[in-house]
Structures are given as C-alpha cells and as structure tokens.
Amino acid sequence: xxxxxxxxxxxxxxxxxxxxxxxxxxxxxxxxxxxxxxxxxxxxxxxxxxxxxxxxxxxxxxxxxxxxxxxxxxxxxxxxxxxxxxxxxxxxxxxxxxxxxxxxxxxxxxxxxxxxxxxxxxxxxxxxxxxxxxxxxxxxxxxxxxxxxxxxxxxxxxxxxxxxxxxxxxxxxxxxxxxxxxxxxxxxxxxxxxxxxxxxxxxxxxxxxxxxxxxxxxxxxxxxxxxxxxxxxxxxxxxxx
Amino acid sequence: xxxxxxxxxxxxxxxxxxxxxxxxxxxxxxxxxxxxxxxxxxxxxxxxxxxxxxxxxxxxxxxxxxxxxxxxxxxxxxxxxxxxxxxxxxxxxxxxxxxxxxxxxxxxxxxxxxxxxxxxxxxxxxxxxxxxxxxxxxxxxxxxxxxxxxxxxxxxxxxxxxxxxxxxxxxxxxxxxxxxxxxxxxxxxxxxxxxxxxxxxxxxxxxxxxxxxxxxxxxxxxxxxxxxxxxxxxxxxxxxxxxxxxxxxxxxxxxxxxxxxxxxxxxxxxxxxxxxxxxxxxxxxxxxxxxxxxxxxxxx
Numbered sequence: 001x002x003x004x005x006x007x008x009x010x011x012x013x014x015x016x017x018x019x020x021x022x023x024x025x026x027x028x029x030x031x032x033x034x035x036x037x038x039x040x041x042x043x044x045x046x047x048x049x050x051x052x053x054x055x056x057x058x059x060x061x062x063x064x065x066x067x068x069x070x071x072x073x074x075x076x077x078x079x080x081x082x083x084x085x086x087x088x089x090x091x092x093x094x095x096x097x098x099x100x101x102x103x104x105x106x107x108x109x110x111x112x113x114x115x116x117x118x119x120x121x122x123x124x125x126x127x128x129x130x131x132x133x134x135x136x137x138x139x140x141x142x143x144x145x146x147x148x149x150x151x152x153x154x155x156x157x158x159x160x161x162x163x164x165x166x167x168x169x170x171x172x173x174x175x176x177x178x179x180x181x182x183x184x185x186x187x188x189x190x191x192x193x194x195x196x197x198x199x200x201x202x203x204x205x206x207x208x209x210x211x212x213x214x215x216x217x218x219x220x221x222x223x224x225x226x227x228x229x230x231x232x233x234x235x236x237x238x239x240x241x
Numbered sequence: 242x243x244x245x246x247x248x249x250x251x252x253x254x255x256x257x258x259x260x261x262x263x264x265x266x267x268x269x270x271x272x273x274x275x276x277x278x279x280x281x282x283x284x285x286x287x288x289x290x291x292x293x294x295x296x297x298x299x300x301x302x303x304x305x306x307x308x309x310x311x312x313x314x315x316x317x318x319x320x321x322x323x324x325x326x327x328x329x330x331x332x333x334x335x336x337x338x339x340x341x342x343x344x345x346x347x348x349x350x351x352x353x354x355x356x357x358x359x360x361x362x363x364x365x366x367x368x369x370x371x372x373x374x375x376x377x378x379x380x381x382x383x384x385x386x387x388x389x390x391x392x393x394x395x396x397x398x399x400x401x402x403x404x405x406x407x408x409x410x411x412x413x414x415x416x417x418x419x420x421x422x423x424x425x426x427x428x429x430x431x432x433x434x435x436x437x438x439x440x441x442x443x444x445x446x447x448x449x450x451x452x453x454x455x456x457x458x459x460x461x462x463x464x465x466x467x468x469x470x471x472x473x474x475x476x477x478x479x480x481x482x483x484x485x486x487x488x489x490x491x492x493x494x495x496x497x498x499x500x501x502x503x504x505x506x507x508x509x510x511x512x513x514x515x516x517x518x519x520x521x522x523x524x525x526x527x528x529x530x531x532x533x534x535x536x537x538x539x540x541x
Contacts (some may be wrong), residue, residue, distance in 0.1 A: 017287055070439035072439065080430040082432070089453070090453060099440070104438075104439065123254035128255065128259035129252065143434075
C-alpha cells in the first residue's frame with residue numbers, strides 16, 4: 001500500500017533523509033520511531049506531497065507514479081499532532097467536515113457528515129460548534145473525522161496523541177484502533193512514544209539522523225530485543241525514563 | 242426557550258442558528274461599549290440624513306436668493322446662508338449623500354483590492370510577495386493626498402475621479418495588514434490539512450485565508466473612513482473633488498474661506514459636519530476592533 005524506495009529529501013544544502021526504503025502492506029500499521037530531528041516527520045510530509053523529493057520514489061495506495069493533488073487526497077490523508085492548530089478557528093465542525101466533500105464534488109453531505117460524527121464518537125449536537133468550543137480530545141476526533149471523509153485507504157498519523165492529556169490519549173488510541181479494524185485502514189504512524197507503537201502498530205522502523213537503523217516487529221519492541229545498539233538505547237531510555 | 246437562549250445555544254441545530262449566534266454575540270459585545278454606540282449613532286444619523294435628504298432639507302441646496310446672502314444663523318436659516326444666499330443647513334444635509342457615496346465607494350474598491358493583494362503576497366511568498374509588496378511600498382511611500390491629487394490631475398476633477406484617486410491611494414495599507422496577518426498563520430496545520438484535501442489555491446485563499454484577515458481589514462477600513470472623508474474634503478477644498486454647485490463639505494469650506502473673518506459660519510458649519518462624522522467612524526472603528534480583535538484591546 002505504501003512503498004518508499006531510496007527516498008532522499010534535502011532542505012537547501014542539508015540532507016535530512018538518506019536513501020530511506022520501506023514498504024507497508026495494505027491493512028498494516030507501521031511506525032516510524034526516532035528522536036526529534038531524525039527525519040520521521042519529513043517522511044510523512046513527503047508522502048503527503050508537502051515537501052519536494054530530491055531522489056528515490058514513492059508509491060501510495062492503489063495508484064502508482066505521480067498523482068494530482070486531488071487524486072492523492074483520495075488515497076491518503078493525515079492527522080496532525082496539534083489539534084489546536086489543525087482546525088480552522090473560524091469554521092464550524094460542519095464546515096470542516098463538509099469541505100473535502102465540496103472539493104471533490106461528492107453528494108449527500110448531510111448524511112455523510114452525521115455518519116462520520118457517529119463513527120468518531122462525537123455527539124451530533126456538536127455539529128455546528130466552533131473549534132474553540134471543544135476540548136483537545138474532541139478536536140482530535142474532528143481531525144480524524146476530517147481525514148476519513150474521503151475514505152482514503154491510507155492514514156498518516158503525526159504524533160496524534162502527544163499534545164493530549166494522558167486520559168484522553170487512551171480514548172483517541174482506542175478510536176484509531178477500532179476505526180482501523182472497521183475500515184481496513186493502513187496506518188503510518190510517526191511517534192517517539194514506544195508504548196503507543198506497541199498498542200497500535202505491527203512493525204516499526206527506527207530512524208536516526210535521516211537513516212533507518214533498524215526495522216523490527218512489534219514483538220521485538222515488547223520484548224525489548226532490538227538488534228541495533230541505537231534501538232536498545234532508545235528502548236532503555238523509554239523504560240528507565 | 243427564549244430567542245436569546247436560542248441564539249446563545251452552545252449546540253446550534255442548523256447552520257443558520259450558528260451564524261446568527263455568532264452575529265448576536267458580536268452585536269452584544271459591541272452594545273456594551275458606550276463610545277462605540279455613540280459612533281454607531283452618528284453613523285446611523287448620517288445614513289438617515291443621507292437617505293431622507295430631500296425631505297429633511299428646508300430649502301434647495303443649489304438655489305438661493307442673492308438678497309439673503311451671508312445671513313448669520315437664525316430661526317429661518319439655522320446655519321446661516323452662504324455668499325449666494327443658499328441655506329447652509331440644506332447644503333450640509335445634501336452633502337451627507339456625497340460624503341457617504343465617496344466613503345462607501347472608496348471602501349468597496351480599496352478594501353477588497355488590498356485584501357486580495359495582501360493575502361496573495363502573504364500566502365505565496367517568494368517572488369510574488371516581493372513584486373506585490375514592492376508595488377505596495379511605492380504607493381505607501383507617497384502621501385495619500387498628494388497621490389490622490391496626482392491621479393485627479395491626470396483623470397480630471399469630479400467626484401468619480403476623486404473616488405478612484407482616493408481608492409488607489411488607500412489600498413496599500415490594507416494589503417500590508419492582510420499580508421502581516423497571513424504570515425502569522427501561514428504555517429498552521431489547518432492550511433496543510435486543506436491542501437492535503439486537494440483544494441485549489443484559489444479556494445484556499447478565498448475561503449480559508451481571507452476570512453481570517455477580514456476582521457482586521459474591516460476594523461482598519463472603519464478607522465480609515467475618517468481619513469477618507471478628510472481626503473475627499475481636501476480634494477474638494479482644492480477644487481479637484483466635487484464641482485460647483487454640488488454641496489460637498491470640503492468644497493463648501495473652500496468657498497467660505499474668503500469670508501472666514503466676518504462670516505465665520507459659512508466655513509465652520511460644514512467643518513462641524515466633517516468633524517462629527519469622522520469622529521463617529523473613529524469611535525465605531527475602535528469599538529469594532531475591541532470586539533473583533535481582542536488581542537489588541539485598548540486599555541481602560
């Protein structure tokens with residue numbers, strides 16, 4: 001479903017990604033783990049079409065090769081880290097959820113918006129509220145709903161819970177897990193939070209300074225048995241604070 | 242459930258109710274500011290006077306009796322008469338129409354133009370930004386009245402040309418403000434999100450970027466109305482705005498200048514009108530800013 005081959009990205013003279021390659025099968029949930037600055041978010045942005053690719057190739061969803069922005073939107077959507085910054089402050093929840101349908105000229109906006117509110121567990125009476133009338137967790141539900149409005153097979157998750165309270169984090173993670181099972185979604189998750197990975201993902205790649213240093217299954221994470229020294233270092237830091 | 246509760250409901254049931262609720266909150270906040278209400282009353286008064294000018298004015302604004310020239314204020318002529326024996330009150334009342342036309346036309350032309358230039362420059366950045374802002378800087382570097390004078394001189398005197406000239410001189414400020422506003426949220430994730438949905442650039446700028454710049458532009462336009470009135474009056478005073486016998490306030494002051502020592506009312510009465518209306522727009526604009534833009538709330 002996602003194939004990344006020898007991906008390189010540079011900002012000016014600095015190369016932030018060096019020949020990154022990995023594949024994610026349909027329905028799989030894959031995590032990119034690493035410290036800040038390791039380039040994990042840049043991979044997401046490259047897949048989202050938001051940063052120019054310097055080398056290598058990307059394939060997403062059912063289509064291969066270059067895509068228009070509209071075609072890409074039907075294949076992949078993203079849930080952002082900060083639910084306070086990812087919703088337009090002057091648009092109601094209804095506006096935010098209807099917008100993708102309007103852009104793509106899809107019918108039955110009312111029924112689809114209501115069905116999506118139900119699916120992400122938001123009361124229907126919130127439909128015409130503005131973002132500032134919602135809590136962080138509710139906003140993140142709206143952001144997830146927005147990402148699912150076009151029924152994309154792939155969802156990119158950029159630290160979707162790190163800006164939320166611990167109690168709300170669990171709710172959002174459960175929601176993501178059940179949505180994935182229901183709709184057969186493919187997840188690509190970026191995080192530095194290893195417990196989130198073990199809850200939500202099947203496999204993970206550990207990044208350091210723009211390179212993948214190790215790929216492992218989630219069992220290796222649970223057992224704390226990484227092959228690479230950096231992987232073990234990262235694990236030890238999480239476990240022992 | 243009262244209408245008020247319905248408007249203030251946290252859970253509106255329809256789009257309409259949500260929009261009315263937002264509008265009601267704005268109006269309520271504005272009504273709590275007494276100075277803004279004074280400004281609003283003045284503007285409302287101007288609108289009414291302009292709308293009903295032919296019925297309110299006791300005499301004709303353009304015809305006078307020469308036998309009655311330069312009469313001081315009295316019960317028959319509340320503001321006196323001018324050098325052609327015309328009733329000044331009637332002229333001031335009819336002048337409200339001209340002033341309102343100029344102010345509205347300038348606002349309608351220059352605010353959208355400035356908003357468009359500013360948001361496009363801010364959103365695209367790079368060379369688009371440099372070119373548009375370079376142009377804006379050139380217009381900004383010239384004093385507004387001088388620039389308007391130059392355009393009127395080129396286009397010929399008259400109200401329409403005065404409007405065009407003032408509008409050309411007024412838009413750069415709005416462009417600057419809109420651009421600055423765009424830069425504050427340009428990197429926000431809600432714009433990344435809308436780009437990921439495949440929205441066209443036109444759609445993003447018109448529906449997602451512009452609404453966020455709208456309130457600061459509206460506030461600025463209201464505050465600028467006073468300046469626009471003064472510029473129009475200045476052009477009229479110099480004989481480049483409205484032409485005789487139109488009762489434009491600035492032109493009236495200009496005619497009254499020759500008698501200012503002995504017949505003070507000829508120049509003073511239209512001057513009062515300009516001051517009061519300008520003040521009204523300033524007070525209302527200040528109140529609007531407090532409501533729409535709580536970040537810059539004035540102290541006190």
